[in-house]
Amino acid sequence: MFSKFFKKPEGDLAARTPPGQSITERFPIMTYGPTPHVEAQNVRLRVWGAVEEELEITWDELLAMPQVTQTKDLHCVTHWSRLDVTHTGTPVMEVMKRVKLLPEATHVMLHCYGGYTTNLALSDFLREENIFAHTLEGQPLPVDHGGPLRVVVPHLYLWKSPKWVSGMEFMTADRLGFWERNGYHNRGDPWKEQRYADD
Numbered sequence: 001m002f003s004k005f006f007k008k009p010e011g012d013l014a015a016r017t018p019p020g021q022s023i024t025e026r027f028p029i030m031t032y033g034p035t036p037h038v039e040a041q042n043v044r045l046r047v048w049g050a051v052e053e054e055l056e057i058t059w060d061e062l063l064a065m066p067q068v069t070q071t072k073d074l075h076c077v078t079h080w081s082r083l084d085v086t087h088t089g090t091p092v093m094e095v096m097k098r099v100k101l102l103p104e105a106t107h108v109m110l111h112c113y114g115g116y117t118t119n120l121a122l123s124d125f126l127r128e129e130n131i132f133a134h135t136l137e138g139q140p141l142p143v144d145h146g147g148p149l150r151v152v153v154p155h156l157y158l159w160k161s162p163k164w165v166s167g168m169e170f171m172t173a174d175r176l177g178f179w180e181r182n183g184y185h186n187r188g189d190p191w192k193e194q195r196y197a198d199d
């Protein structure tokens with residue numbers, strides 16, 4: 001598992017690296033199926049399900065909201081972590097100012113161009129540090145890393161950070177997303193090593 005690219009964490013880095021992870025200085029690309037290509041201007045964020053009214057938020061509307069730039073450590077379930085990744089984007093909490101949730105909403109299914117999905121409890125989704133990212137290290141988010149728009153949920157394994165995001169479906173009960181249906185853990189906390197459904 002350790003090689004030129006994957007280092008065993010030591011010292012301060014070890015404290016930032018969850019159990020079973022090694023640090024990579026590369027940024028591997030992990031995509032299931034073909035990569036969808038969507039022009040930024042055509043990106044829409046649809047909002048439906050357990051909401052008072054359905055919405056379609058445009059690219060320009062997303063960019064007109066308050067923006068943040070933040071540096072986080074990312075942890076992939078395939079045992080690599082990449083430290084200090086800087087994304088810029090619109091905080092989920094800013095987008096949610098537009099959304100009127102029904103009181104019975106408990107979970108969200110994030111949908112993507114191309115059909116990928118991932119589910120989150122609202123307690124994991126409605127957090128300050130979760131963002132709709134459009135910029136990586138000061139450059140437009142590369143398509144392989146989810147450009148034009150991906151969600152970054154830094155406290156969970158990276159499959160919970162959907163690339164090419166296209167919608168938020170609010171739900172009144174939990175339902176499994178793509179990897180969650182295929183044997184991965186429903187929550188995916190890297191510090192608890194929640195990799196597989198029965199962990």
Ligand SMILES: Nc1nc2c(c(=O)[nH]1)N[C@H]1C(S)=C(S)[C@@H](COP(=O)(O)O)O[C@H]1N2
Nearest residue numbers: 028029030031032112116145158159162163
């Ligand atoms: N739409 C979509 N989002 C996705 C995936 C995918 O296949 N499709 N893969 C997930 C997985 S398993 C990982 S590890 C990360 C990888 O992100 P990266 O390619 O930017 O490293 O994206 C996640 N988001």
Ligand SMILES: [Mo]
Nearest residue numbers: 030076077159
């Ligand atoms: Mo992954």
